[in-house]
Amino acid sequence: MFNFVGPWQRLTLGLWLLVGISLLFVDIDIISLDPWGELLRMGQGLLTPDFFATESLANALWQTVSFALLGVTFGLLLGSPLALVYRSPWVAASCAMVRGIHEIFWALLFLQVFGLSPVTGVLAIALPYGATFARVFHDILQQAPSSTKETLPIGCDRLSAYFYGKLGHVLPLMLAYVRYRFECALRSSAVLGFIGMPTLGFYLETAFRQGKYHEGAALLILFVVLIGTIPLWSRRRLLPLYLLAALFTLPKLTGVDLQLVWQFLTFDILPPGIREVIHGQQGLEQGLTRFASWWQRLTLEQALPGAAASLVLAVSALGLTHLLALLGHRFASMHSRGKFSMPLGQLLLLIMRSMPEYILAFIFMMLCGPSMLPAILALGLHNGALIAYLLTRQDSLVRPSEQYQRRGDHYGFEVLPRIYPNLMSLLFYRFEVILRETAIFGVLGVMTLGFYVDSAFSEIRYNNAFYLLIVTALLNVLVDSLARRMLAKRLNQGMAVGQVSCVV
Amino acid sequence: MPVNLSVKWLESGKFLTRLGLDMSFAKILPLIFTCLFVPATLAESFTFTAIPDENESQLKTRFNKVAKYLEAELGVEVNYVPVKSYAAAVTAFRNNQVQLAWFGGLSGVQARRLVPGSQAIAQGYEDQYFKSFFIANASTPLEPSTNFPNLNGYTFTFGSKGSTSGRLMPQFYIERNMGKQVKDIFTRIGFSGDHSRTIAQVEAGAYQVGAVNYKVWETAVANGTVDTSKVKVIWETPAYPDYQWTVRADADQRFGKGFTEKLTKVLLEMKDPDLLASFPRQSFVEADNADYEPIESVATAIGLLD
Numbered sequence: 001m002f003n004f005v006g007p008w009q010r011l012t013l014g015l016w017l018l019v020g021i022s023l024l025f026v027d028i029d030i031i032s033l034d035p036w037g038e039l040l041r042m043g044q045g046l047l048t049p050d051f052f053a054t055e056s057l058a059n060a061l062w063q064t065v066s067f068a069l070l071g072v073t074f075g076l077l078l079g080s081p082l083a084l085v086y087r088s089p090w091v092a093a094s095c096a097m098v099r100g101i102h103e104i105f106w107a108l109l110f111l112q113v114f115g116l117s118p119v120t121g122v123l124a125i126a127l128p129y130g131a132t133f134a135r136v137f138h139d140i141l142q143q144a145p146s147s148t149k150e151t152l153p154i155g156c157d158r159l160s161a162y163f164y165g166k167l168g169h170v171l172p173l174m175l176a177y178v179r180y181r182f183e184c185a186l187r188s189s190a191v192l193g194f195i196g197m198p199t200l201g202f203y204l205e206t207a208f209r210q211g212k213y214h215e216g217a218a219l220l221i222l223f224v225v226l227i228g229t230i231p232l233w234s235r236r237r238l239l240p241l242y243l244l245a246a247l248f249t250l251p252k253l254t255g256v257d258l259q260l261v262w263q264f265l266t267f268d269i270l271p272p273g274i275r276e277v278i279h280g281q282q283g284l285e286q287g288l289t290r291f292a293s294w295w296q297r298l299t300l301e302q303a304l305p306g307a308a309a310s311l312v313l314a315v316s317a318l319g320l321t322h323l324l325a326l327l328g329h330r331f332a333s334m335h336s337r338g339k340f341s342m343p344l345g346q347l348l349l350l351i352m353r354s355m356p357e358y359i360l361a362f363i364f365m366m367l368c369g370p371s372m373l374p375a376i377l378a379l380g381l382h383n384g385a386l387i388a389y390l391l392t393r394q395d396s397l398v399r400p401s402e403q404y405q406r407r408g409d410h411y412g413f414e415v416l417p418r419i420y421p422n423l424m425s426l427l428f429y430r431f432e433v434i435l436r437e438t439a440i441f442g443v444l445g446v447m448t449l450g451f452y453v454d455s456a457f458s459e460i461r462y463n464n465a466f467y468l469l470i471v472t473a474l475l476n477v478l479v480d481s482l483a484r485r486m487l488a489k490r491l492n493q494g495m496a497v498g499q500v501s502c503v504v
Numbered sequence: 505m506p507v508n509l510s511v512k513w514l515e516s517g518k519f520l521t522r523l524g525l526d527m528s529f530a531k532i533l534p535l536i537f538t539c540l541f542v543p544a545t546l547a548e549s550f551t552f553t554a555i556p557d558e559n560e561s562q563l564k565t566r567f568n569k570v571a572k573y574l575e576a577e578l579g580v581e582v583n584y585v586p587v588k589s590y591a592a593a594v595t596a597f598r599n600n601q602v603q604l605a606w607f608g609g610l611s612g613v614q615a616r617r618l619v620p621g622s623q624a625i626a627q628g629y630e631d632q633y634f635k636s637f638f639i640a641n642a643s644t645p646l647e648p649s650t651n652f653p654n655l656n657g658y659t660f661t662f663g664s665k666g667s668t669s670g671r672l673m674p675q676f677y678i679e680r681n682m683g684k685q686v687k688d689i690f691t692r693i694g695f696s697g698d699h700s701r702t703i704a705q706v707e708a709g710a711y712q713v714g715a716v717n718y719k720v721w722e723t724a725v726a727n728g729t730v731d732t733s734k735v736k737v738i739w740e741t742p743a744y745p746d747y748q749w750t751v752r753a754d755a756d757q758r759f760g761k762g763f764t765e766k767l768t769k770v771l772l773e774m775k776d777p778d779l780l781a782s783f784p785r786q787s788f789v790e791a792d793n794a795d796y797e798p799i800e801s802v803a804t805a806i807g808l809l810d
Contacts, residue, residue: 033709055565115601196588206560209698254601369710370694445694458591458665459808460614
């Protein structure tokens with residue numbers, strides 16, 4: 001009976017059913033009574049940005065680039081070999097767990113070991129990025145046609161076969177993906193400033209938190225310009241030069257007290273009860289009882305409610321992202337706007353996607369109060385704009401028929417069906433990212449898992465933080481595998497990797 | 505493996521050999537790896553950190569002046585490391601990345617528990633009798649009073665999670681006066697992250713009631729950055745001790761006998777208003793660990809410390 005409802009319509013309906021369910025539980029009250037005073041101050045700040053209020057601004061800009069560059073480089077060193085063995089479910093699962101933890105929390109963990117050192121920041125980017133590279137490169141390599149390999153001369157050594165038969169096909173795809181991740185890394189690098197790395201975020205967060213909007217606006221403008229001008233300054237030939245400069249201008253490295261590291265790993269992050277048993281301070285039975293009560297309390301009071309809130313927030317944001325990506329593409333596509341008025345839409349998308357979600361949420365928090373609404377809006381706008389932008393890049397491949405006119409019905413029949421599979425696969429891929437980003441809103445005060453992790457770190461209870469991080473990672477693995485399974489049914493091999501097919 | 509044994513294993517060098525083996529794999533970037541494991545003792549300069557309770561702009565510029573003063577008076581190289589949060593300051597203190605820190609009441613207690621033997625040596629003049637203000641949006645019927653207000657059913661925001669004046673003491677007085685836990689009193693609880701945020705959010709009505717550092721409130725009123733027709737002070741807490749300088753236990757061992765004593769003297773003698781304005785305090789007075797016992801017991805009472 002429902003034969004006329006195609007697989008994409010069904011997937012969309014399923015998505016919105018899920019969104020509908022989460023909207024039943026979501027907390028989207030509008031509370032703020034009188035936000036105008038603060039908004040006026042923000043507006044004034046934006047109109048009269050003060051570029052001289054920040055100390056060592058040039059250094060902060062450079063360090064933002066430098067951390068991103070080093071993070072991506074080490075991520076590549078880590079991820080590329082892993083991509084070759086990604087078929088092993090163990091590698092895939094551990095990579096998914098590593099990806100599931102937000103950069104900010106990796107940094108908070110490394111902070112305990114390496115202190116306020118550039119190693120903390122670079123590793124916090126490199127580790128999750130490496131895990132992402134592993135997965136995406138593996139997916140890309142799978143796309144390579146196997147026919148070339150069969151035509152190679154007999155006796156060709158394995159390395160050459162690999163390079164000419166496989167890598168050669170997909171290298172441009174991989175490079176395009178690396179370029180795209182570099183933009184993400186710039187954003188991550190800035191965000192690491194929130195916890196003390198000397199990047200733009202260090203000053204940006206302080207300025208917004210303390211209501212210094214003139215300074216904040218200036219930093220925000222600089223950040224958007226930095227991301228918008230990547231094609232201008234990040235030339236492939238200059239990269240080695242940048243890398244060397246990044247290595248040599250790193251802030252001073254601090255020493256590592258191995259004894260403290262050891263204590264952190266073998267005592268601080270172990271649950272109470274267990275650690276006393278291991279170190280012989282408590283009997284086994286007593287220790288286990290203590291552990292059980294700790295575990296039960298933490299799970300019931302923090303892990304479960306936090307996980308539920310994270311999911312509800314992420315699914316609601318996914319719905320909004322879907323809508324905004326469709327709208328954004330309609331607005332900025334060359335097939336609906338024409339080449340001349342398209343730049344305006346592109347500029348808007350650039351601003352929206354380079355704005356850190358944190359700042360967006362912060363502004364919406366003032367407007368509509370401390371519910372989940374600011375976080376949903378921020379996530380939806382940011383990711384919607386990002387997906388719309390990636391889709392407009394795919395536009396150049398779409399060739400409408402001769403009769404095509406820039407009208408809704410023509411767009412709906414000719415352009416939309418061609419980009420829709422890509423849109424959906426991007427959306428499902430971004431879901432993992434959205435779920436991870438809910439961590440940031442936890443730090444801002446929305447009661448997601450990130451909120452409890454942040455609290456545990458500020459109460460210096462590393463074992464609580466560690467347990468909650470594991471729960472976060474597991475949740476991510478679960479959701480990711482579900483999303484991939486749902487999508488795999490509908491996409492052919494080439495499309496199943498989503499994020500890849502659209503960065504070219 | 506017991507800690508002692510494993511530390512011996514670390515020191516025996518087997519660990520380093522193994523590391524050395526790993527290093528040969530990463531030939532491209534030996535630089536990073538060697539730097540990573542430079543022993544902590546190489547840096548022999550005296551480093552401190554400080555987060556002021558208001559105005560965190562231009563941190564380095566302002567506190568480098570303090571560093572210069574200390575350097576001249578102490579005769580050792582002094583550096584300042586900026587941090588973003590109390591927790592980061594505590595971590596840096598524990599890792600021996602800083603030997604001296606300007607802590608809030610609670611973070612000082614946390615730090616001294618993690619580094620046994622470290623001492624509170626001086627506090628701000630104002631910190632002997634610090635207090636928090638409870639502020640309420642004008643749309644609520646709450647009026648200024650010396651009696652604790654009935655806060656049942658309101659929305660409430662603290663400051664940062666690890667703040668003494670924005671979280672610890674307010675939560676303690678709320679729970680003691682209302683006889684139940686905060687989560688059973690308020691319909692919504694927030695952590696604004698900063699005192700000026702708390703003021704802005706209560707003024708905007710995002711939260712009905714909030715708790716704020718009294719000095720930040722007074723500065724905001726004096727500067728006109730708060731509209732007092734929209735938000736007002738409804739109650740103030742009794743006095744408690746807050747910010748203090750804490751120095752690590754091994755300072756004398758590293759910088760010579762009598763260093764801690766000399767440092768205390770130098771801090772107490774800091775009279776330059778320009779330097780003091782960074783904290784901002786009118787002067788520093790003597791303090792010791794015992795002054796902060798009330799903070800410790802309050803933190804234990806509300807479950808922030810074990």
